[in-house]
Amino acid sequence: MMRTGKIIIIIAAVMITVLFYEKKGLHAIGNFSLGVNTGATYDPNNLERDINRFNREIEYQKETVSGTKGEQIDVPYAFLSGLNFKYQFNFLLFRLGGHFSKTGAGVKGSFTPPAGEKNEIKISTYQASFPLSIAFILPVKERTYFYMGGGMTYHNVYVKITQSNPSAGPFPASDRRDRYSGNFSGWHLLVGAEVPLYKNYSLSVEWIHQEGRSYSMTNDGIDNAGAKTSSPKRVINARGDFILFGINYYISI
Amino acid sequence: MTHKIYINFNFIFLKIIMMRKISLIIFIFISGMRIAAAETVSVSGGIYGSFMQSMGGNLQSYNQENYFGSSSGIDGINRSMDGYSTSNIERLTGVFAGLDVKAIFFDYYMLRVGANYGMSMTGGKGKTVYYNGAYYNLKCEYSLKQYDFPVTLGLSIPFWKDSRISVSCGTAFARATYENKFESDSTSAPFSLTQNTIKGKFTGWAFPLVVLIQGDFFIMPEVSLISTISYYRGRTKVIKDSSDKDGNVDYASIDFTGYRFSLGVSYFFYNM
DSSP: OHHHHHHHHHHHHHHHHHHHOOOTTOOOOSEEEEEEEEEEEESTTOOHHHHHHHHHHHHHHHHHSTTOEEEOOOOOEEEEEEEEEEEEETTEEEEEEEEEEEOOTTOEEEEEOTTSOOEEEEEEEEEEEEEEEEEEEEEEETTEEEEEEEEEEEEEEEEEEEESOGGGSSSTTOOSEEEEEEEEEEEEEEEEEEEEEETTEEEEEEEEEEEOBOOOBOOOEEOTTSOEEOOSOBOOBOOEEEEEEEEEEEEOO | OOOOOOOOHHHHHHHHHHHHHHHHHHHHHHHHSOTTSOOOEEEEEEEEEEEEESTTTTOOBHHHHHTSOOSSGGGTOOOOOTTSOOBOOOOOEEEEEEEEEEEEETTTEEEEEEEEEEEEEEOOEEEEEEESSSEEEEEEEEEEEEEEEEEEEEEEEEETTTEEEEEEEEEEEEEEEEEEEEEESOOSTTOOSSOOEEEEEEEEEEOOEEEEEEEEEESSSSEEEEEEEEEEEOBOOOEEOSOOTTSOOOEEOOBOOEEEEEEEEEEEEEEO
């Protein structure tokens, strides 16, 4: 998380430096712009399958074992925020971005067997993605256009699943903590539109679809007995769709 | 005597960040409707038909994993074996009918509200085999009906003289009913000597995320042909089977994720 924060600060510093740095004698070729984005995504890092596995077992045991209580885990939505740096030349757009999404504190459920202790299940995850995109522009007029393209993405991901009392169930052989983090690359497609807002500012709406699968990550976990464990390994799937609304500032050169 | 006061700065910062993000999205759209621009508002109403492949996703349920050996629903249940009559069970293809109302403010900013109703038309029927002490034929049927109300915000850009392209994002209230039916000659659970058919019925709702790309081609000043790709992403919680006459209870979550392709017509009935 610290490393991701440092990367985002470095990108922001480069963008601010370019914004305020004056170059004399430079011929204007194309347009440079800096953007700030915010938006949303559903189920970052694709934990839906694990969550449904817990939820199905919780509901089944509530129905079949008298006295069992439980609360399902919601598949999370996540807000995201990001920055991007664009260069447009004729019908081409080059874009370097970074966006960060994290689930809130409410991704949790519980399971209590009859006359037993409660097991609280919590899930937290974040994803920092850095897409490098090339897109084709369909211009309408100045700073009014559609764009469609794609490129490579570098991902930094983190997933943590904790259970306060796994022996209680619904899966008694589970670990107290399963924790995975790592970096890997993938690809993305993006579609968007931009319109002028005020002077050098413009407004954009964007949809990014990304794909990427990690290598088999080692677990930094704690088993039910409290001992460290490195299994099971996990492959994190960064497939997802991101909705982004942004404000862009065109740099005058 | 000093008292230490502990302030949970992490919680406060998280709350501030969440409020800032929500405020920023609202600010972007309210400030985007600048008064200095040409003050035009146009409102249109449209009707359209759509189709959706993989309606409901893989339609996984507890019984399919627990008894029939499929952890991926309709995708994993297809099997064949010599001496057993089988036929491929395809994912559902759905057809929808819909209405929408679109308001375009200050030339570019768009708010769209829609209503869709759809049901599965093809797929979801066939025969397979499964092992439960011995091999048995299993006849499967799946069906899905749903309605949803999407609300999206975005940009609509006039393109050339007679077309508009819109990109908008938002969410929808979606509610669906998923039914499955399994029939076999087996007498082991979930079947019995007196029960060779088990049925499941699941009704639930969710708020999937929606992304919409739409093209309007004007054939007359107020009438346009519309072509749309929309993408939904979301699912319900796990729902208990409400069909309990067969003595078997199943559990499933309804998936709204997928692409829809629509064609229709829109009439611009208000211009200011």
